[in-house]
Amino acid sequence: xxxxxxxxxxxxxxxxxxxxxxxxxxxxxxxxxxxxxxxxxxxxxxxxxxxxxxxxxxxxxxxxxxxxxxxxxxxxxxxxxxxxxxxxxxxxxxxxxxxxxxxxxxxxxxxxxxxxxxxxxxxxxxxxxxxxxxxxxxxxxxxxxxxxxxxxxxxxxxxxxxxxxxxxxxxxxxxxxxxxxxxxxxxxxxxxxxxxxxxxxxxxxxxxxxxxxxxxxxxxxxxxxxxxxxxxxxxxxxxxxxxxxxxxxxxxxxxxxxxx
Amino acid sequence: xxxxxxxxxxxxxxxxxxxxxxxxxxxxxxxxxxxxxxxxxxxxxxxxxxxxxxxxxxxxxxxxxxxxxxxxxxxxxxxxxxxxxxxxxxxxxxxxxxxxxxxxxxxxxxxxxxxxxxxxxxxxxxxxxxxxxxxxxxxxxxxxxxxxxxxxxxxxxxxxxxxxxxxxxxxxxxxxxxxxxxxxxxxxxxxxxxxxxxxxxxxxxxxxxxxxxxxxxxxxxxxxxxxxxxxxxxxx
Numbered sequence: 001x002x003x004x005x006x007x008x009x010x011x012x013x014x015x016x017x018x019x020x021x022x023x024x025x026x027x028x029x030x031x032x033x034x035x036x037x038x039x040x041x042x043x044x045x046x047x048x049x050x051x052x053x054x055x056x057x058x059x060x061x062x063x064x065x066x067x068x069x070x071x072x073x074x075x076x077x078x079x080x081x082x083x084x085x086x087x088x089x090x091x092x093x094x095x096x097x098x099x100x101x102x103x104x105x106x107x108x109x110x111x112x113x114x115x116x117x118x119x120x121x122x123x124x125x126x127x128x129x130x131x132x133x134x135x136x137x138x139x140x141x142x143x144x145x146x147x148x149x150x151x152x153x154x155x156x157x158x159x160x161x162x163x164x165x166x167x168x169x170x171x172x173x174x175x176x177x178x179x180x181x182x183x184x185x186x187x188x189x190x191x192x193x194x195x196x197x198x199x200x201x202x203x204x205x206x207x208x209x210x211x212x213x214x215x216x217x218x219x220x221x222x223x224x225x226x227x228x229x230x231x232x233x234x235x236x237x238x239x240x241x242x243x244x245x246x247x248x249x250x251x252x253x254x255x256x257x258x259x260x
Numbered sequence: 261x262x263x264x265x266x267x268x269x270x271x272x273x274x275x276x277x278x279x280x281x282x283x284x285x286x287x288x289x290x291x292x293x294x295x296x297x298x299x300x301x302x303x304x305x306x307x308x309x310x311x312x313x314x315x316x317x318x319x320x321x322x323x324x325x326x327x328x329x330x331x332x333x334x335x336x337x338x339x340x341x342x343x344x345x346x347x348x349x350x351x352x353x354x355x356x357x358x359x360x361x362x363x364x365x366x367x368x369x370x371x372x373x374x375x376x377x378x379x380x381x382x383x384x385x386x387x388x389x390x391x392x393x394x395x396x397x398x399x400x401x402x403x404x405x406x407x408x409x410x411x412x413x414x415x416x417x418x419x420x421x422x423x424x425x426x427x428x429x430x431x432x433x434x435x436x437x438x439x440x441x442x443x444x445x446x447x448x449x450x451x452x453x454x455x456x457x458x459x460x461x462x463x464x465x466x467x468x469x470x471x472x473x474x475x476x477x478x479x480x481x482x483x484x485x486x487x488x489x490x491x492x493x494x495x496x
Contacts, residue, residue: 010348069345071339071344074339078308079361081360259311
């Protein structure tokens with residue numbers, strides 16, 4: 001698997017899109033830091049960008065890479081290589097290169113800014129870690145979708161819908177249900193619902209770390225009580241890991257049975 | 261070398277292979293023929309483990325293919341369409357395939373010479389023409405010394421000189437005692453190289469044997485008419 005990962009990674013590292021993605025983050029980091037001069041505000045803006053953009057790019061790139069490398073995959077399938085190694089290798093190659101673009105692209109300007117001497121280093125690291133998780137989660141979901149759909153248009157459609165659902169619609173439904181059931185105690189429900197969406201989970205994790213949970217009102221207090229504890233943080237990370245492991249398991253399972 | 265027992269495969273409602281029993285011995289050139297959609301490529305892909313059969317069994321040198329991938333080290337496969345990751349250089353692609361296989365490649369330099377590929381070695385695959393890509397494809401297929409070679413439509417998109425070189429390559433490999441499986445729609449090419457024909461029709465083996473045997477069976481004077489008579493009989 002490592003060999004396939006290596007080649008997928010090299011292939012992507014030379015593609016123009018990896019650079020565009022890297023430069024975008026580099027520019028974003030520079031603009032936010034040096035024109036703004038307020039580190040926590042910069043981190044909040046970055047959070048909003050990362051929460052929406054990273055899943056989108058992970059989904060699109062994952063689907064695109066899978067469909068584009070179809071003939072290459074067939075070439076590999078005829079070699080003495082395990083099937084699961086081919087697909088898992090490609091998946092980790094794509095996800096790793098995307099995560100690297102994100103981490104280096106944002107890390108460089110922050111490093112020059114002097115993040116290492118600042119108290120915001122933990123907020124910033126948390127931002128990058130959740131960004132990395134989101135990349136791995138959504139690339140894996142994209143691979144699952146692409147593997148189950150021969151038709152490219154359908155695959156792209158489902159992938160975009162998935163992103164739209166996770167990033168936008170889920171929140172809408174969540175809010176609506178909160179309003180509709182406002183007479184009932186909803187603490188447990190909202191905690192649970194947040195856990196089930198990696199985008200929301202990442203957002204809440206970062207917001208609470210930034211100590212602006214007071215903005216969230218009563219729910220914020222409940223969340224602070226839960227996510228503020230180390231148990232809450234550990235549980236959130238366990239959930240994020242599950243969000244990576246479960247789609248990866250599906251990649252493995254679908255790849256094993258698929259015809260080419 | 262290959263033993264296929266009662267192989268069935270469906271794609272959705274489309275039953276492609278309806279019980280194939282086939283045994284392919286060691287040495288010689290076997291050509292798999294059949295009209296479009298008769299299951300040629302599916303059969304080849306089943307042997308390569310790319311298509312997973314619904315039922316039936318395939319044995320390669322006595323070993324079942326199920327959950328097995330190491331046997332592919334003994335197969336060289338030329339796919340129909342040559343398409344490679346565009347950002348790799350030709351030399352890197354060759355190195356990569358070598359890296360993925362346990363056996364040593366011995367002929368790569370001779371083949372690069374034969375197809376005059378030196379000027380392209382440091383170019384990215386995305387910048388190559390279709391014909392050059394196909395030559396790279398041929399190098400990748402023939403650079404190993406595997407006992408079984410599978411060629412899926414090897415003549416498609418080749419210029420006359422490369423066509424001739426391919427034919428010579430196939431004969432040279434046969435001389436070494438290898439088994440070669442070829443699918444092709446170009447009957448003159450098949451007639452020239454094949455020792456034995458496997459004719460697939462509607463997912464079953466309609467005929468297996470030499471070209472002379474086929475001619476006597478169909479009572480036709482030449483190969484082309486023999487094939488045509490099978491096809492018109494099946495369409496009627």
